[in-house]
Amino acid sequence: MLCGIVTFFQPQLTVVFLGFVTVLLLYRKTWRRVYCSCVNLPRDVHFTYHSLAFMIQFKYWEYKTMTPPKVFQQFVRKHPDKPAFIHEDKVWTFQQVEDWSNQVANYMKGLGVKRGDCVALFMEGRPEYPAVWLGVAKIGGVTSLINTNQTGIVLQRCIEISEAKWIVYGTELSKSLGEITGDLKVKKILYIGNGTPVEGSVSLVAETANQSKLAPIKDMNAASMGENLLYIYTSGTTGLPKAAIMTHARFTVASLAGKGLLNIKNEDIVYTALPLYHTAGGVLGVGQVILGGSTQVIRSKFSASNFFKDCVKYKCTVAQYIGEICRFLLATPQSPADRQHCLRLMYGNGLRVQVWKDFAKRFQIPQIAEFYGATEGNSNTVNAWNQLGSVGYIPFFLKVFFPIRLIRVNEETMEPLRGKDGLCIPCQIGEPGLIVGKISNDKALSRFNGYVDEDATRKKILKDVFTKGDSAFNSGDILMEDEFGYLYFKDRTGDTFRWRGENVATSEVEGIIYRIIGLKDSTVYGVEIPHVEGRAGMAAILDKNGEVDLVKLKDGLKKHLPAYARPLFLRILKDIPMTGTFKIQKVKLQNEGYNPSSIPDPLYFFDQKADQYRLLDQNLYNDIVNNVIKL
Template sequence: MELLDAVKREWTAVNILARVKSWLDPVTQEPDVLTPDDIETCIDANRDRVAIRFEGKAMTYGELDILANRIAYWGLGQGLNRGDTVALMMENRPEYIAAWYGLSKIGVVTALVNTSLTGKSLARSVEIVNARLMITGEEQARAISSLPKTMRSSLPVWSFSKTAAPGRNMRSALASQASNRPAKSCRSRLKSDSNCLYIYTSGTTGMPKAARMSHARVRTMMRTFIAPTKATGKDRIYVPLPLYHATGGLCAVGIALQTGGEIILRRHFSASAFWDDCRENKVTIFAYIGELCRYLVNQPERENDKQHSVRAAFGNGLGADIWETFSDRFGVRRIIEFYGSTEGNVKFMNYDSKPGSCGRVPPIARKQYAHVAFVKFDVETQSPVRGEDGHCIRTGVNEVGEAIGRVGTDSTTRFEGYKDEDASQQKILRDVFEDGDAWFRTGDLMRMDQHGYVYFVDRVGDTFRWKGENVSTNEVAEALAQVPGVETANVYGVGVPGTEGKAGMASVTVNGYLDYKELFDRLANNLPKHAIPVFIREQREADTTGTLKYRKVDLAKQGFDPDRIDDPVRYMDPETGEYTRLTPDQFKKIASGGGRF
């Protein structure tokens, strides 16, 4: 049986890799083909078919192209030239896709700005890409008003809002523009390695960084999941994810714009409406990120949970603790979990839906992954471990280490970096295995088993030391999620005076009643003693980013001081061995170094 399973694994890998290669080969073989060329080819073959369904209306491929052409001519009328940048900050709507696609027709780079940003973060996003102007939708007026006065007066902001000022109204401005395609000479001299988009990355910490997205990279992302999901022009791809995020805005949208399928676009993700949307629109494929699937599992069960036409899902962030629960409850058997950062050169894909794995490096493809390595990592120094020769040390089977990717010049190993060169250099690790080599740091701790399956362990900086042991926040969060009453769990380390390392703290949201005695008993049965959280904070709502990732930094800064936060905090009382409500007096005792842990 074990031999048969091994044969099946390799056969699946061979077939999927061959199909993926057939879709990706043109990207490397056509150095002069740009993203708009690809999309125009698909449009010409599917002009009368529906491209996007949104809020009860349908837009055909032909109509999408006409809108994009009008935007291109509008851009030329604004004096935009090849290589200029436009900031796009807009809620999900068909005009979003038409905007960056249309601007790409004239060689203009679009920066896809996170719609949750305001103030300094928003200003930084616009400044670092040197945006000539900005395009918004109906929901960004407050964010725009938070920009510094000098920027508001110098940055032209055009809006698709019905209430936009006449001189900045995109709807009225586009009405008078030509509908035919602008000449390809508008984007002449651009190559596949020319910049197409900026997508911002920062995870849950720090100011936004603008990652360069070349035409080759965009074309690759738009094609990557066609083979694994077995997509065709008959598929309907549900996109409730923000279009400024690569998974929804490029990978999911790209499946349709390369095959002639339909995009079922939703303005914002809604856990309660998700499956009703899928049923109503006959969705066959959807993309997920972050904790989306956990939100769906946490919804009340319905008799029609499996009554839908979804046959495949792909994305990243599906927790190992709910993978099979999600699959069994909703009947989605084909789940393509993948790993890959917007800007990086390390990518994995779980072709055969192995629960908990974010990818696989099959023996037949080891040469293809020769640029990827896992190196031993020191949690205390927050840096890779180096041997006596000064070089990094590779991890063994199932040993946790940081994933890194060798930086080269070909399409597989190239690190395109950020608009900010200093930020790019901070992601490079040098003299790794030999003097002079350079590797991209993912900032992620991972492990690979004997069959080549890769598992995400934690983010660098999230794993912390307590009582001389490493604590994986991801592992603790998964254990907490198994406790009845815990709806979501966000784990991080906090400093405690008089102790070494960091104590574990969890911010949880509760669904119903949470029995803390049962919580401790379950954690004690599933975690080593040092990994059991010392503090637990009950939040009314989980603190997440626009891409459904948990925020940790602000929570860690707030710590466990009951006078600084409104939420109730409990701590593991070493005298009673139970979680008790933390009072201001108890906090003062702990803060003065008088606590026992």
Template sequence: MEAGVIQRATGSGAPRRRPSVAKTWLKAIELISQIEAEPHRLFADVVEDWAQRQPGRPALLSDGQSFTYGELAARANRYARWALSLGIRTGRTVCLLMPNRPDYLACWLGISRVGGTVALINTRLVGPSLAHCIDLARADHIILAAECGDAFETACPHLDRVPPTWGLGVGGAGADLDAALAAADTRPLSSAERGHVTIDGRALLIFTSGTTGLPKAANVSHRRILSWGGWFAGLTDASVDDRLYDCLPLHHSVGGVAAPCSMLRAGGSVVIAEKFSATNFWDDIARFDCTVFQYIGELCRYLLKAPPSGPRARHRLRLAVGNGLRGDIWEAFAGQFAIPHILEFYAATDGNFSLFNVEGKPGAIGRIPPLLAHRFPASIVKLDADSGSPVRGEDGLCIACAHGEIGEAVGRIGTADRGGGPFEGYTDPAETEKKVLRDVFAEGDAWFRTGDLMLCDEQGYFHFVDRVGDTFRWKGENVATSEVNDAIRDCCPGVLDASTYGVAIPGADGRAGMVALVVDQEFDFRIFAEHLARRLPVYSHPVFVRFCRALDATESFKQNKQRLIREGFDPSVVADPLFLRDPATGDYCPINRAVYARIVEGAVRF
């Protein structure tokens, strides 16, 4: 399909009226109930069915590449047969390093359909961080888009082993995957080719940093893909006439699975942008005639702050769906851009429950309808602020938080018909066990620890507060302080000790990275910045630096960060030298009271 053909014949008129809350829940439940009835029906079969019914309707659109449903099914079949030719079946894993484009979905749909697992790798990673993810996936093969070749080269010296590499695009490294795919058959797979893959088989590995340490590889089954697609298709009231704008990374569970699968489940279309651009956002929405868009909270704030450009309110949007939209900008965002309805939700790649704010209450991440409590077994338990461990009563069990009280959100592990949701864990069993909290409200029960601080108000709405532990969220990404510390301490000249933590910036979402350093005369900021560029993605680079004579430690030799976090980067509070990473140049500049005032006033854009 030609990339330029993006307008549809029906692209006029007012958005359709949103159905009642009850009807959207009923639609979602109906779609979910179909999953168990056909244990061998995978999401690729959903696409195949639509390809038979509407082969010429756009499925995936972008400026560079677009697929109709017929073309998407054919492309997925090519990937499936390529995988079979290499013996990729259940138990084999392919790492995917590819920028946002329609072929991304065709790739994992095809490979997972014949039993292979596809590990979705963050294309912003470099060096040891990238190598860690590839090693963790135990990759049998790597699919490498030409644009990712340089990043992969930085990881090769750190890999336990370099798997066979298949290149896509001009100048791609490794074997020629383009040629192999061109030779593969596009027809639907036979039952023998499909094998015995069921909805309980692992389809994807999606990486999450959790609350501490390096990224973990979360198992994602075909059942969860179908479930995510069904819930979101129902609760967004998606239809064949919808077009969803997706500018989030496809290696994330929301941007790469929940968002596109909701539209493909309904037979609608997905517009895939290479990346988010505040300048091009509204032009794209109008040009592609979108009716829905997927957001994260930071995206909404960037759009509010961006200079006026494009048609903005001249669109056919009926819905924005996403997570992280703060209550203080919710109504301003909806009003300024004429968005009829916002569906905020809460979910975690590795989690076992979701929350949906179907009613559109500003600032809330969702509530659990009483009749569906068995499907969303969530609770909030009291937490010890110093240790980060749940508080237990005299009976040894955890204590549920009262309305308005902040604690850690947990989800009961089980099955939907037995008062719980499945926790599929990670590739590392030890990491899986760390996320399980036992003997919570009854002896022998088990709950998933989200690592998220929440509260529940008197009306039953959940509100996100912050992350537990050492991980903080910045630029839509979870940043593990231990990974940043390791990168700084590892052969960075002049650094004697380092402590990384997140600090709040007035008016900004998440927490910005700040590092307290103990340095000697060899330390040089230019070398420091160059060193980090080779080791960490940009969102992990410390925004603030503080020079200290020494770093506090607890009796168990753990870093004591609470005072550092409280003092932040205010020069009127901190006597130590403070520095700010210039967002434009990447250079670190001193912070005085005038610079601090500009930051607090929002004059410095991060």
């Protein structure tokens, strides 16, 4: 009987089966999306849970006007004797940080620092660093975090654009600051440290010794989450370093988002060998102490040989990195400390896929969290799921509400492409595009505070992006999204490239070259070196009559630029390619690279050991690209 039933329905079953196969073939993209959504479900639930928890926490603090100094005080009351910051053999407890930051606040108020006034901080990483800006924040002031690599006119410019009238510096930087103090219009210069101070400066430690340790409650209660907290310098896409605005709200968002998705707890000990003037170490690191109650171990300068030894010594459970750090660590000899540590998480940015896998395997790091973002931007993402090479992701089911998008750009000009409706064109899956963040100033995650320079702020805003009348932050970076929503960094557009973990503004370097050798036509760009993170600087200089003095150029670059910003390669041109509008064809020169076998122009390479520019021949080129010469 059963056989009879099957025989009776066999034609119908065949039709159904063939129809089912046809639907799968016709709508395989839909089914693939369903499959990807199912695979992503645990990740998306994790993201949604922590995002909601983060928003609830932030909204509560915003409603209560719980600025970072106020949140920090909660942890002081909770565990006053717990280490907040550890530096070498010095331990600062939460209570000690609170007390001295209050003394700084009361002293600065006595100097005349008012709400909105700026104090420049020029010092290497140590516990006093966050304590100084925390104290300034308690009276409503703003602290500009000056890059310790800056010298000369660039250092002077960084201080001037912040309109700082007071400077706090470390005596390890006395030489750099002393060279420009005569040109600065400031009211007072204060130092920290045991080195030789700049003439006319006074000790901040001595000046604050007799100040009250009571918090300036009245000033703290007058604060708002929208007020400026820090100025953090970024190269941007053009010009000298720009002072990006970090508000109390922005600092809170950046710290809380990482804390939630990465599950950094108050019992964690975070190791930071990054400079505290950057967002990574100074916000995402320090923020875990201020807003999370964790402990941070600060190392003033990165040391590859001591990185994991320090992690073992201080029993660190979390560590920060930039891509260069991981490469340097991987190049060190094998050591017992490689696996004696108790790190469960390392987070940072700039880690290449080629290094990632080997690094995690050798040092037995359970989780690596790579993030993407700009200090001033609102298009920040984080990869909290160990996805190899990814810098974050866009949740598929929240895509409509998510403020981040990839849009198509012209490959030559890197300008956004627009459709017939005048709006930007979204990228398809697997298509590289410019990452932009929709600006909604009434939402904490989508706010764009920009720079101190309002003109620079306007240049970073795109109009009519998704709908008529809207605006978005132009990151200047090219990313790609895969079918699972993961994002991968591809390239950096504009006039900025990244080298040695630092952003280099090409127009800044071009300006210095012009000042040194007086040649009108020169251009600077970044070029790739195999198996080395970032792009090395290369300068193409028009020199028809052989007037370039390479020794003078080298000495001038060393005087006016930090090491990471000095061009590693030079190309001397008899003629320079121009566009129809008389702009140098930088992309063409960049694509041609620095291979002497294909470039007829004289090429030079900066030999650090010999401290000179050497003629780049084929043998030297081969040594560079094959990593015989270590960079």
